[in-house]
Amino acid sequence: MSSxxxxxxxxxxxxxxxxxxxxEAKAERIRELLTTEGDAVAENxxxxxxxxxxxxxxxxxxxxxxxxxxxxxEDAIERLPDLIDEVRASVxxxxxxxxxxxxxxxxxxxxxxxxxxxxxxxxxxxxxMTSEEIEVNDALEADGVDVVETDLGEWVxxxxxxEPSHIVAPAIHKSREGIAELFAERFDPxxxxxxxxxxxxxxxxxxxxxxEDADLGMTGANFIAADSGTMLLVTSEGNARKxxxxxxxxxxxxxxxxxxxxxxxxxxxxxxxxxxxxxxxVTSYISTLTPPVxxxxxDFEAADEPLADGSESDREFHLVLIDNGRMxxxxxxxxxxxxxxxxxxxxxxxxGNFQSVGGHAFGGETYSGGIATGWEAGIEGLDTAAEFNDLxxxxxxxxxxxxxxxxxxWINTAVRDRINRGEAEPGQTxxxxxxxxxxxxxxxxxxxxxxxxxxxxxxxWGHKTAPVANRLANAGPVRALAERVAGIxxxxxxxxxxxxxxxxxxxxxxxxxxxxxxxTREAVVYPDTATNYVDVGRGKxxxxxxxxxxxxxxxxxxxxxxxxxxxxxxxxxAEAAAEDLYAGLAPHLDAGRDVVAIEPSDLATFRRxxxxxxxxxxxxxxxxxxxxVMEYAFGLLENGADPAALRAPSEGTGPVASGQRIAYxxxxxxxxxxxxxxxxxxxxxxGYDVRVSDTECCGMAGSFGYKTDxxxxxxxxxxxxxxxxxDTDRTVVAPxxxxxxxxxxxxxxxxxHPIEVVAPRE
Amino acid sequence: xxxxxxSTFAGRLDDLGVAVSTGPPAECAAMVEAAAGExxxxxxxxxxxxxxxxxSPAALPDRVETAPTTADLRAAHTGVTAASLGVAEYxxxxxxxxxxxxxxxxxxxxxxxxxxxEADLVPDMPDAFDWLGPRARDESVxxxxxxxxxxxxxxxxxxxxxxxxxxxxxxxxxxxxxADGSDAAVDAEDxx
Ligand code: SF4
Numbered sequence: 005m006s007s008x009x010x011x012x013x014x015x016x017x018x019x020x021x022x023x024x025x026x027x028e029a030k031a032e033r034i035r036e037l038l039t040t041e042g043d044a045v046a047e048n049x050x051x052x053x054x055x056x057x058x059x060x061x062x063x064x065x066x067x068x069x070x071x072x073x074x075x076x077x078e079d080a081i082e083r084l085p086d087l088i089d090e091v092r093a094s095v096x097x098x099x100x101x102x103x104x105x106x107x108x109x110x111x112x113x114x115x116x117x118x119x120x121x122x123x124x125x126x127x128x129x130x131x132x133m134t135s136e137e138i139e140v141n142d143a144l145e146a147d148g149v150d151v152v153e154t155d156l157g158e159w160v161x162x163x164x165x166x167e168p169s170h171i172v173a174p175a176i177h178k179s180r181e182g183i184a185e186l187f188a189e190r191f192d193p194x195x196x197x198x199x200x201x202x203x204x205x206x207x208x209x210x211x212x213x214x215x216e217d218a219d220l221g222m223t224g225a226n227f228i229a230a231d232s233g234t235m236l237l238v239t240s241e242g243n244a245r246k247x248x249x250x251x252x253x254x255x256x257x258x259x260x261x262x263x264x265x266x267x268x269x270x271x272x273x274x275x276x277x278x279x280x281x282x283x284x285x286v287t288s289y290i291s292t293l294t295p296p297v298x299x300x301x302x303d304f305e306a307a308d309e310p311l312a313d314g315s316e317s318d319r320e321f322h323l324v325l326i327d328n329g330r331m332x333x334x335x336x337x338x339x340x341x342x343x344x345x346x347x348x349x350x351x352x353x354x355x356g357n358f359q360s361v362g363g364h365a366f367g368g369e370t371y372s373g374g375i376a377t378g379w380e381a382g383i384e385g386l387d388t389a390a391e392f393n394d395l396x397x398x399x400x401x402x403x404x405x406x407x408x409x410x411x412x413x414w415i416n417t418a419v420r421d422r423i424n425r426g427e428a429e430p431g432q433t434x435x436x437x438x439x440x441x442x443x444x445x446x447x448x449x450x451x452x453x454x455x456x457x458x459x460x461x462x463x464x465w466g467h468k469t470a471p472v473a474n475r476l477a478n479a480g481p482v483r484a485l486a487e488r489v490a491g492i493x494x495x496x497x498x499x500x501x502x503x504x505x506x507x508x509x510x511x512x513x514x515x516x517x518x519x520x521x522x523x524t525r526e527a528v529v530y531p532d533t534a535t536n537y538v539d540v541g542r543g544k545x546x547x548x549x550x551x552x553x554x555x556x557x558x559x560x561x562x563x564x565x566x567x568x569x570x571x572x573x574x575x576x577x578a579e580a581a582a583e584d585l586y587a588g589l590a591p592h593l594d595a596g597r598d599v600v601a602i603e604p605s606d607l608a609t610f611r612r613x614x615x616x617x618x619x620x621x622x623x624x625x626x627x628x629x630x631x632x633v634m635e636y637a638f639g640l641l642e643n644g645a646d647p648a649a650l651r652a653p654s655e656g657t658g659p660v661a662s663g664q665r666i667a668y669x670x671x672x673x674x675x676x677x678x679x680x681x682x683x684x685x686x687x688x689x690x691g692y693d694v695r696v697s698d699t700e701c702c703g704m705a706g707s708f709g710y711k712t713d714x715x716x717x718x719x720x721x722x723x724x725x726x727x728x729x730x731d732t733d734r735t736v737v738a739p740x741x742x743x744x745x746x747x748x749x750x751x752x753x754x755x756x757h758p759i760e761v762v763a764p765r766e
Numbered sequence: 767x768x769x770x771x772x773s774t775f776a777g778r779l780d781d782l783g784v785a786v787s788t789g790p791p792a793e794c795a796a797m798v799e800a801a802a803g804e805x806x807x808x809x810x811x812x813x814x815x816x817x818x819x820x821x822s823p824a825a826l827p828d829r830v831e832t833a834p835t836t837a838d839l840r841a842a843h844t845g846v847t848a849a850s851l852g853v854a855e856y857x858x859x860x861x862x863x864x865x866x867x868x869x870x871x872x873x874x875x876x877x878x879x880x881x882x883x884e885a886d887l888v889p890d891m892p893d894a895f896d897w898l899g900p901r902a903r904d905e906s907v908x909x910x911x912x913x914x915x916x917x918x919x920x921x922x923x924x925x926x927x928x929x930x931x932x933x934x935x936x937x938x939x940x941x942x943x944x945a946d947g948s949d950a951a952v953d954a955e956d957x958x
Contacts, residue, residue, distance in 0.1 A: 098906050156928055157920035173920070180922025200923030207921070208929060232902040242873060242916040242930030249869050267902045271895040274911075282919075286856050289930070290911040292898060297908040298862075299869040307837035312809075312867040 055283015420573025815848025
């Protein structure tokens with residue numbers, strides 16, 4: 005072979021991933037954000053998130069307050085058309101005007117007219133995502149109106165010509181040093197401000213002057229009461245107060261979904277919004293304005309006039325209510341809940357991926373974080389939503405964080421499903437894989453999506469053909485092909501398939517070991533795909549532990565739960581799986597048997613998503629009868645089972661001498677459905693010393709880390725786990741398969757399922 | 767108003783770094799005198815708070831300019847206004863954006879001195895909004911619930927006084943018939 009030919013081959017190898025330029029560009033963008041903005045975003049969002057836990061923890065009746073808030077939004081969205089009529093009447097009775105704008109262009113046209121009528125030369129704005137949504141700054145500037153953001157963070161971004169990266173704290177991706185440099189560059193001050201205090205005072209002064217001679221004040225509105233036309237504005241800085249007070253013309257821009265029936269209904273939101281967002285019990289200023297407001301307009305040009313001369317001020321007020329797709333969202337079963345969102349940002353702060361790369365990776369045109377998918381899909385359309393929808397791994401940690409109880413991962417799943425269907429074009433290379441992807445989805449769906457979504461079939465095939473499959477799976481050329489065609493990252497070790505599945509092992513040893521007449525209870529151990537075909541050890545441990553506690557156990561052959569296709573937005577496939585699995589479980593439920601899940605994401609599927617797939621009675625029946633294995637063990641002990649039947653620390657549990665000391669990483673979805681603490685309780689009851697990690701997500705939910713675009717991000721999300729457990733000499737346990745793989749890769753710890761620690765030895 | 771509310775309110779203000787002076791209405795002027803910096807502008811009590819202030823012996827000291835020009839406002843260090851309501855659980859005071867200028871006087875200054883009657887304390891937010899609702903509907907009031915000083919964390923650390931006051935001082939007036947109404951417990955430390 006000539007040397008020329010060799011060079012050619014190398015070049016071909018080097019350009020391998022180029023057949024998917026979009027994917028490469030996205031991966032590149034994520035890597036860049038990880039290095040440039042990741043640290044500042046991580047520090048801030050994690051701080052906010054901790055603040056949320058502390059602040060909501062101090063609040064009596066937090067859950068009741070959330071329910072109340074949710075009920076108010078449900079009712080308000082239901083009655084929206086009436087509330088719009090009502091608010092128009094009440095604002096007009098107060099002397100203001102209401103304009104209902106169909107879309108951004110319509111809203112901007114109206115606002116430009118107002119500015120022109122008042123001969124406005126400068127408009128000052130208090131941060132408002134809705135005005136970002138319609139891009140009113142550009143519209144006003146085109147008419148020669150100088151537009152100034154008065155929220156300090158927003159002003160910094162305006163100077164830097166950047167987009168917000170967070171709903172409530174738009175500039176968290178910028179460091180103090182970065183802001184100092186920006187000010188020095190833009191204003192060339194004699195004594196450049198450096199400390200946070202100096203920077204704040206510098207901004208206060210500059211902005212103070214600009215506000216003083218502004219003509220038009222623009223704000224958003226957090227809520228608007230239809231009965232009185234009162235709007236609620238929440239700020240800490242006081243910029244909304246100044247914006248309204250210093251100018252004689254007030255234009256408030258708000259989405260129609262901000263309406264609630266009465267002023268009294270503001271109350272739960274006031275208590276929830278600051279706590280949910282940044283962990284403040286309440287923000288410094290909660291303005292409840294029924295404009296036009298009564299304050300005299302300070303005339304800084306005629307400064308020697310009395311401030312309040314007793315004459316009526318000629319204040320003007322315009323409420324611009326924006327539809328821009330919202331009324332259609334209201335009629336859309338899946339997107340409707342997005343309208344309940346109060347823009348508190350708790351979901352972003354709780355999100356592992358957001359904590360690592362922030363809103364610039366997540367964001368669509370305007371909104372960012374998990375809930376942005378719903379907003380962008382409704383307001384901008386599917387294309388915009390598709391750009392970042394992937395970043396939701398379905399870990400579900402945002403669900404308990406959301407003060408109005410929105411199932412954000414479900415909205416993401418539904419939008420993902422629409423994207424799958426919309427984007428499907430036939431003629432990809434997936435004919436090779438057709439047998440492995442027997443899903444219910446339209447042909448041509450992205451192959452990585454389909455492979456992960458059909459994990460149950462893949463794993464069964466791997467098990468049947470092990471060890472060939474195992475050898476093949478980790479062979480270089482196959483990994484390279486898988487990476488190029490399906491985007492499965494080759495740095496990630498693939499699970500090894502078992503030659504004997506859990507079900508086969510159970511049958512071979514002769515079925516249930518505890519006789520029916522001696523059993524305290526009867527249970528079906530659910531052989532989830534990972535346990536059955538890959539990690540059979542934890543399944544065997546589950547059987548041993550439950551039998552030791554007097555349970556008559558069965559391990560029937562059952563289909564997959566639908567969790568993998570669900571994570572890929574393949575709803576039809578997931579729904580079919582749910583029906584199949586329910587059919588398989590029904591005879592056991594009829595016989596009064598409990599269902600015990602080893603993989604927490606499966607239990608979470610039974611308790612959460614199956615509500616959407618099964619008839620109500622079936623869903624309730626299964627949800628009531630199913631348990632997490634550690635929850636089940638704890639319940640048995642509570643009901644009189646003998647703890648001596650389980651393994652206690654004195655016997656030693658692992659390779660380390662301190663086997664009684666455990667480092668436990670609870671699974672994200674187990675935390676969401678509230679079962680994660682049973683492992684701790686059971687382990688402690690047996691005498692183990694347990695240290696629990698508080699990370700929301702390990703970074704592998706939805707087996708995210710397998711996808712080559714997200715490999716680095718997945719590793720970065722797992723970083724806090726490394727910080728907590730990196731040099732521990734404790735035995736590391738984690739119940740989730742994805743977490744186990746992630747911990748294995750990051751810590752080299754080969755974690756075990758907690759049941760494996762407490763189950764009697766074989 | 768109950769004793770529990772007063773102590774909850776004072777405790778919350780303490781957490782927020784807000785100084786509190788407590789005394790009978792007759793001592794109001796002395797307490798404001800001690801709390802206000804120089805120069806000071808204000809809104810006469812009967813014009814910025816509840817109507818009950820009209821017959822109260824509570825007053826502001828002479829040095830507080832109560833008919834300020836915009837220039838006075840700009841030059842002022844301290845603004846003195848009454849509050850209509852206090853929310854014990856949160857340490858919030860309700861300021862009305864009225865025609866007398868309570869809003870600018872409490873906002874465009876470095877220190878805001880707030881005069882509040884103990885009788886106008888309510889325990890919690892739902893009480894505050896029950897109070898606000900009818901007034902918003904019938905009188906179109908504009909009310910700001912202010913809790914502690916203006917704050918921002920946008921510049922790389924928590925700083926007070928982003929746009930509004932850097933400091934807040936609450937003068938809490940006990941009921942007229944309070945047992946030891948004669949001794950004002952003035953505990954302002956940060957007067958200049
Ligand atoms: S979805 Fe929920 S948590 Fe997220 S911003 Fe909206 S209200 Fe807050």
